Amino acid sequence: MTTSASRAAEQDAAVIMAVVRALPEPYREPLILRLVEGMTGPEIAARTGLTHGSVRVNLCRGMQLLREKLDKAAHNQGLSAT
Numbered sequence: 001m002t003t004s005a006s007r008a009a010e011q012d013a014a015v016i017m018a019v020v021r022a023l024p025e026p027y028r029e030p031l032i033l034r035l036v037e038g039m040t041g042p043e044i045a046a047r048t049g050l051t052h053g054s055v056r057v058n059l060c061r062g063m064q065l066l067r068e069k070l071d072k073a074a075h076n077q078g079l080s081a082t
Contacts, residue, residue: 019069027062030055 020028029048033039041059045052 015073016070019066019073022069023062023065026058027065030058031062031066034059 020031023031030044030050033044033047034041039047041052041055044050044059045055048055050058
């Protein structure tokens with residue numbers, strides 16, 4: 001990866017982490033446990049004390065909110081939206 005590509009990737013990662021940190025707690029924690037820690041739904045439920053159904057709902061809603069906010073950030077900052 002070139003230096004400019006590396007810098008761009010670091011900037012993208014910083015924006016993504018800022019968006020994740022800004023999510024409401026009910027969505028942020030399950031998303032971090034799933035995406036960063038690689039935990040399954042049942043593992044997240046056991047760790048958080050939520051039911052498996054609640055974890056599924058929070059992950060679904062959290063991902064939707066994350067997508068919306070990242071789309072906005074990409075539009076505003078010129079990131080590559082996927």
